[in-house]
Amino acid sequence: xxxxxxxxxxxxxxxxxxxxxxxxxxxxxxxxxxxxxxxxxxxxxxxxxxxxxxxxxxxxxxxxxxxxxxxxxxxxxxxxxxx
Numbered sequence: 001x002x003x004x005x006x007x008x009x010x011x012x013x014x015x016x017x018x019x020x021x022x023x024x025x026x027x028x029x030x031x032x033x034x035x036x037x038x039x040x041x042x043x044x045x046x047x048x049x050x051x052x053x054x055x056x057x058x059x060x061x062x063x064x065x066x067x068x069x070x071x072x073x074x075x076x077x078x079x080x081x082x083x
Contacts, residue, residue, distance in 0.1 A: 032083030040080040
């Protein structure tokens with residue numbers, strides 16, 4: 001997929017990004033995850049401490065709320081792109 005190449009390229013760029021000060025306090029990059037052709041894309045404000053430690057989006061308290069909301073809406077989280 002051309003999209004996958006684009007996403008992979010963006011991830012590589014983000015891994016070494018120092019354009020703002022956010023990288024200074026982070027332990028690692030928290031990049032988006034999910035299908036690149038997802039019909040639902042959810043964008044969070046910034047990773048929390050749990051996301052920073054796990055290196056994955058929406059795994060902390062906000063992720064639990066998100067999971068509940070997705071369940072109530074009948075949306076499978078694995079079909080969403082989260083970032």
